[in-house]
Amino acid sequence: MNKRCNNYNSDNTTNNMNNNTIKNLRKNIIFISICLIYILFIITPTYAQELIVEKHIKELPENLKEGEKVTVMLKITNPFDTDLPIKIVDKNIFANNGLDIECLEQIIPKQSTVELEYTPITAYVEGKYTLEKAKITYNDTITKNEIEVESNTYDLRIEKGTTSTSTIQQGITTINKCDGKNTQSTSYSSQSSNSQEQKQKEQEQQQNTQNKLNNINQENSQNMQNLQKEMQEEAQKQAQQKKEMEEQIESNKKMYNEHKKLEEEGYKLAEKNITPESNNSGNGDFEYKYQKENGDKASITGNVNNKNVENISSFSSNDERRLMKALENNTKFNKEKETLEKEGFELQNKSITPTTTNMTNYNYQFSNPNTNETAQIYGNITKDENVTSVIVEKENNKKFPWVLIYLAILLIAGYYYWSKYIKKPTITEPIKIPPKKPINYHKKALSMLNLAEKTYEIGNKKEAYEKASYAVRYFYKYKFESDKIDQNESKNNPTKKELTGSEVINISNKKDTKNKTKLREFFNITNLVNFAKYKPNDSDFNKILKIGNDVIGK
Structure with missing residues (x-):
C-alpha cells in the first residue's frame, strides 16, 4: 500500500514539473519576442535611410521665352553620418541644346543638403519639353552595396520670343568626369527658326546627301572614289582647323603666361595634343605636355569655344608635391x-x-x-x-548586420517550437497560380510608332528613326520568334534578345514574303541615320511610318 502511494506521489510531482517547464518556456518565448520586436523597431529606421535627389530650375521666369537662359539644379540631401561619394548621370537637353552628363563624381558632406548648379542652357526653340530623371549611384554606408536613386522629371515650356533666333549656334555638351577621366566636348548645330531661305538650303543639302547615299547603296565604284576624295578633303579640313586652333591657343595671353612660367621652372614642351571637334565648328580641346630632364612632368589644358580659348589650367609635378605636402x-x-x-x-x-x-x-x-x-x-x-x-x-570592411542574423535565428527557433508544440494543425489549401497574361505586342508596337512620330515632331529626328526601327523589330520578334522568348524575362526587359534589321528581313523571306520588299526599303532608310552626312527628312520619315503601320497592321 505504501509503495503504491509513493508511486502516485512521484507521478504527480513529475507532471507538475513538466507543467512548470512548459509555462516557463512560454514566458521566455513571449519575453524574447517582445525584445526582438523592440530591437527591430530601433534598427529598421537606420536601414531605411536613403539619398534624396530633387531636380528643379533656378529662378524660372513665369513666361520663359526663346533666347533666355535656363539653369538646371540638383538638390541632394545626404542623411548619413559620413561624407558620401556619388556618381551622377543626367541628361538635360531640349531643342538640340543642353548638357549630357555621362558621369560626374561629387562628394556630399554628411547630414547636409547640397545644391548642384549646372552651366546655364539657352532656350532656343519654342515648345514643350521634359527634362529626364537624374540617376545617382552610391555605396550603402553599412552593406557597401551599390544603390541607385532617381530624381523627378521636370516639364518645361518655352514661348515664342520677340527677337529673331536665326542662324543660332546650338550645342550639346557631353561631360565625363569619373574614374580618373576628365573629358568635356560640345557638338554644335545651326538652327534657323525664322529664315525661309535657310530652310530651303537645308532641304537642298538633305536631297543632295540622299542622292549620294542612294548611289553608294548601288555600289557604284565611281561614287566610292568620290567618297574617298571627300574623306581626304575632310582630313585636310581637320588639319587646317587644327592649325588655326593652335594659332588661337598660342596667341592667347593667359596661355602664353602659363607656358612662360613652366619654362622658367625648367620645363620643356614635349608634346601638343589638339583635338578639334568633328563638325568643323572650330571648337575643341587641347593639352600641352612638358617635361624636365629629371623626369618631372607638367601640362596645360583647356578648350576652344567659338574662337575663344577658355578654361586654361596648368598642373605640374611641383604643384603635386606642394598639394601632397599640404594634405599630409x-x-x-x-x-x-x-x-x-x-x-x-x-x-x-x-x-x-x-x-x-x-x-x-x-x-x-x-x-x-x-x-x-x-x-x-x-x-x-x-x-x-x-x-x-x-x-x-x-576592402572586406563591410559592416554586416550580424545582429539581424541572430534575431532571425531566434525568430525561426521560436516559430519552430510554437508550430511543433503549441499551434494546432490546420488544413491548408493549395495556392492557385494565375495564368501568365500574354503580352499584347501588336498594340505595344503601334504605340512605339506613335512615340517615334511625336519624337520626330519635337525635333529629335535621329532618335525618332531609331524608335521606328525598334517598333518593327519588336513586332517581328514577338510574332515570329515568341517560342524563343521567356515571357517573364521579356516583360521586365523588353530589349533582351532584340532582333536586328537583317534578322527581320531573313524572317520575312521565310514567313512573311508579302512584306519582304517593304521591310528591305524600311531598314535601308532607317540605317541611313548611322551616316554622319545624312540628314533626317519628312519624306523619308513619313515613308518609314507608312511601312511600319502597313507591316504591323491597324
Missing part, C-alpha cells in the same frame, strides 16, 4: 593615416589628379601584408591647398 599636414588626413598604420597598413601608392581649374582628386592606397587587406584614403583638395573631404575605404 592636414589634421583629419593624418589622423586617418595614422589609424591605418596602427592597424598594420603600409602606403603603396599616392596620386593627385586635377579635375577642374581649381579642384583636384587625391588617392592614397595602402595594403596590409599580414592580412592581404587593402585600403585607401581619397577626397578633394583645391589648388589653393584647402582639403574639402577625407574618405577612408577598406
Whole structure:
C-alpha cells in the first residue's frame, strides 16, 4: 500500500514539473519576442535611410521665352553620418541644346543638403519639353552595396520670343568626369527658326546627301572614289582647323603666361595634343605636355569655344608635391593615416589628379601584408591647398548586420517550437497560380510608332528613326520568334534578345514574303541615320511610318 502511494506521489510531482517547464518556456518565448520586436523597431529606421535627389530650375521666369537662359539644379540631401561619394548621370537637353552628363563624381558632406548648379542652357526653340530623371549611384554606408536613386522629371515650356533666333549656334555638351577621366566636348548645330531661305538650303543639302547615299547603296565604284576624295578633303579640313586652333591657343595671353612660367621652372614642351571637334565648328580641346630632364612632368589644358580659348589650367609635378605636402599636414588626413598604420597598413601608392581649374582628386592606397587587406584614403583638395573631404575605404570592411542574423535565428527557433508544440494543425489549401497574361505586342508596337512620330515632331529626328526601327523589330520578334522568348524575362526587359534589321528581313523571306520588299526599303532608310552626312527628312520619315503601320497592321 505504501509503495503504491509513493508511486502516485512521484507521478504527480513529475507532471507538475513538466507543467512548470512548459509555462516557463512560454514566458521566455513571449519575453524574447517582445525584445526582438523592440530591437527591430530601433534598427529598421537606420536601414531605411536613403539619398534624396530633387531636380528643379533656378529662378524660372513665369513666361520663359526663346533666347533666355535656363539653369538646371540638383538638390541632394545626404542623411548619413559620413561624407558620401556619388556618381551622377543626367541628361538635360531640349531643342538640340543642353548638357549630357555621362558621369560626374561629387562628394556630399554628411547630414547636409547640397545644391548642384549646372552651366546655364539657352532656350532656343519654342515648345514643350521634359527634362529626364537624374540617376545617382552610391555605396550603402553599412552593406557597401551599390544603390541607385532617381530624381523627378521636370516639364518645361518655352514661348515664342520677340527677337529673331536665326542662324543660332546650338550645342550639346557631353561631360565625363569619373574614374580618373576628365573629358568635356560640345557638338554644335545651326538652327534657323525664322529664315525661309535657310530652310530651303537645308532641304537642298538633305536631297543632295540622299542622292549620294542612294548611289553608294548601288555600289557604284565611281561614287566610292568620290567618297574617298571627300574623306581626304575632310582630313585636310581637320588639319587646317587644327592649325588655326593652335594659332588661337598660342596667341592667347593667359596661355602664353602659363607656358612662360613652366619654362622658367625648367620645363620643356614635349608634346601638343589638339583635338578639334568633328563638325568643323572650330571648337575643341587641347593639352600641352612638358617635361624636365629629371623626369618631372607638367601640362596645360583647356578648350576652344567659338574662337575663344577658355578654361586654361596648368598642373605640374611641383604643384603635386606642394598639394601632397599640404594634405599630409592636414589634421583629419593624418589622423586617418595614422589609424591605418596602427592597424598594420603600409602606403603603396599616392596620386593627385586635377579635375577642374581649381579642384583636384587625391588617392592614397595602402595594403596590409599580414592580412592581404587593402585600403585607401581619397577626397578633394583645391589648388589653393584647402582639403574639402577625407574618405577612408577598406576592402572586406563591410559592416554586416550580424545582429539581424541572430534575431532571425531566434525568430525561426521560436516559430519552430510554437508550430511543433503549441499551434494546432490546420488544413491548408493549395495556392492557385494565375495564368501568365500574354503580352499584347501588336498594340505595344503601334504605340512605339506613335512615340517615334511625336519624337520626330519635337525635333529629335535621329532618335525618332531609331524608335521606328525598334517598333518593327519588336513586332517581328514577338510574332515570329515568341517560342524563343521567356515571357517573364521579356516583360521586365523588353530589349533582351532584340532582333536586328537583317534578322527581320531573313524572317520575312521565310514567313512573311508579302512584306519582304517593304521591310528591305524600311531598314535601308532607317540605317541611313548611322551616316554622319545624312540628314533626317519628312519624306523619308513619313515613308518609314507608312511601312511600319502597313507591316504591323491597324
